[in-house]
Amino acid sequence: MAEQLIQHLQKFVSLKDEDGPAILRFFQAKSFKKKENLVEEGDMAKFHYFVVKGCLRLFFVNDKGVEQTLQFAIENWWLSDYMAFQSQKTTDFYIQAVENTEVRAIDYPTQERLFEEFPQLERYFRLIYQRAYAATQLRVKYLFDLSREELYYHFSDHYPDFIQRIPQYLLASFLGFTPEYLSEIRKKKRP
Amino acid sequence: MAEQLIQHLQKFVSLKDEDGPAILRFFQAKSFKKKENLVEEGDMAKFHYFVVKGCLRLFFVNDKGVEQTLQFAIENWWLSDYMAFQSQKTTDFYIQAVENTEVRAIDYPTQERLFEEFPQLERYFRLIYQRAYAATQLRVKYLFDLSREELYYHFSDHYPDFIQRIPQYLLASFLGFTPEYLSEIRKKKRP
């Protein structure tokens, strides 16, 4: 049974058997405890993370001190502050473990070397980014199209098992409203 | 002076001189008049568009009949409904020319053949999607972080010349509020 990251690559591009271990050597294995921060505001956006097990979230703290979650990443998803990672600058975001989480991490110069040595991975990441971009394009549509209440129902219909996995205040933080308002929605009968 | 699309490719990957014309043969040149629809709701998301000259917008019509603009694409930007394009399904969106616009268009199967014949373009699109994804990640941050009024000031500070280019009702449609409210913001002195 190959390493999970390699299995995931092979869903998108074909690799020779010996490539797996060679590719893995570019990555660092790291583990984080629930609520531990992988990255904090002001840090260099050093790593691109692949989630092997667990769940991460990307959030920022607004000027009222409230945490706004932008994304979650569960098994087989990639996560970073891409703007800062690309330009190798400091980030305005936090990345935090929602559960105990195991990742494979790669820094920017190492990722560049990885692309040189394994150009097939350009295709892999082309496909990954294409999907991610498509998903975000759709997400922006929902943010404009749906009321906060409709966003909640949309999300709980589409990802019922993920809802089980996270506390309500994180769901509220992701959907962009307050825990109080989420309570109010849940109290009412569904329209 | 090479075709603009080829020049753009060469900013990201190196091509042999003879590759330019060969790559161009995969694309269709099309022109659209201001306010003409390239794509309408219910159409197949057939093409991926590269804007040579002019400006496109991607929008949908909500259940109140209001047009909500998700993105603009000006010179050297790519545009499509990526979710529908990827899965070769019908789209919920419209793509419309904001000005008289010239594009290069490629359909999905042709794009697949293009990647087979010119694998360097996997890298090009990996970089294009990476940038686009990073930009959208940041956009979602702004949507959560800023009030409608702040969104307007943010946008007009960062893209003053683009603002000159488009009518106010399209700006309001992009920022997610009503033309009436935009009037109100502009009437007030800036805080």
Add this chain to the structure above:
DNA sequence: CGGGCCTTTGACTGGTTTCAACTTCTGTGG
């Protein structure tokens, strides 16, 4: 079993929408 974190409740507030009417701009044909 205790403390702190999470969730709920209710009253008040405000940013933004809605609607309708009015004014100004723009482009097209006579």
Add this chain to the structure above:
DNA sequence: CCACAGAAGTTGAAACCAGTCAAAGGCCCG
């Protein structure tokens, strides 16, 4: 080149979605 019709922008009043604040209740984990 002017006239006019439709499109775009402005104004003000009333309504509403969702936030804020404060306080009480529930529940998980040490």
